[in-house]
């Protein structure tokens with residue numbers, strides 16, 4: 350008979366075993382088991398709520414919940430959760446118990462879970478959670494890169510200057526991503542937090558100005574494993590449709606494949622961002638991973 354795990358809140362003495370679980374699952378999946386943001390917050394109980402699932406003192410599951418503030422005036426924020434499930438457990442059962450604990454400990458507010466592995470997606474679907482978003486990861490190998498014809502003229506390409514470009518970046522970004530749940534309402538603090546990251550490289554943060562006014566940017570990043578990323582690309586809504594996005598993408602890829610010599614480049618996009626998808630696919634990007642975001646009902650998830 351399957352032994353059900355017990356669930357309790359994370360304690361600081363769990364750290365080593367939780368990190369082991371995260372490492373193991375990352376190795377098994379060939380992908381980080383937690384997003385960057387969440388992996389930096391393991392054991393940071395001031396900012397997050399954490400839960401573990403145990404069988405015979407072994408940690409077989411971990412869940413982290415963090416408050417995700419509202420991105421627009423219209424939308425409330427939500428609790429964003431991610432879970433890591435070990436081997437030799439029935440994912441649906443462990444997830445169901447972890448979610449019950451979250452619903453009890455967090456009695457109010459929306460709760461949404463990212464499912465980034467096939468097992469988590471299957472468990473979320475089995476628990477009949479409602480899918481509210483779908484994110485795609487696209488990848489471009491250097492050998493599949495199709496040359497980009499650049500037509501937009503007039504605007505000047507340069508790189509981001511920390512003391513000069515912050516406010517302009519925020520204004521283009523927040524206009525281009527208005528209403529977007531993560532990127533739609535960045536502020537100076539968010540920007541400073543990213544600039545302080547070890548991967549930040551102003552050379553890989555391309556900006557484009559027209560008559561001195563910033564109208565778009567392509568911010569790239571290189572991961573520790575050497576993979577490049579088109580981290581954020583955006584054109585101000587008043588300047589879209591005239592070749593600026595394609596020109597920025599060309600500059601970002603030139604930096605990553607040329608100067609940084611990365612073997613492949615990834616990016617994340619909403620599955621319904623048709624304009625961006627068309628642009629990416631036209632230069633050779635192809636989908637290599639799908640992630641679903643699910644909302645927890647305010648009653649027993651399996652009830």
Ligand SMILES: CC(C)(COP(=O)(O)OP(=O)(O)OC[C@H]1O[C@@H](n2cnc3c(N)ncnc32)[C@H](O)[C@@H]1OP(=O)(O)O)[C@@H](O)C(=O)NCCC(=O)NCCS
Pocket residue numbers: 525526582583584585588589590591592593594595596617618619622623624625627628631
């Ligand atoms: C996606 C975005 C950067 C494109 O910028 P842009 O300057 O309008 O793009 P371009 O004029 O260079 O067009 C490049 C290609 O994108 C695609 N495209 C752009 N707008 C499109 C639209 N409205 N519908 C369909 N395809 C579109 C086309 O393939 C186009 O190439 P084509 O004109 O040769 O057919 C811009 O729309 C934007 O900032 N959107 C909001 C932010 C965002 O979603 N960023 C990407 C997140 S992953």
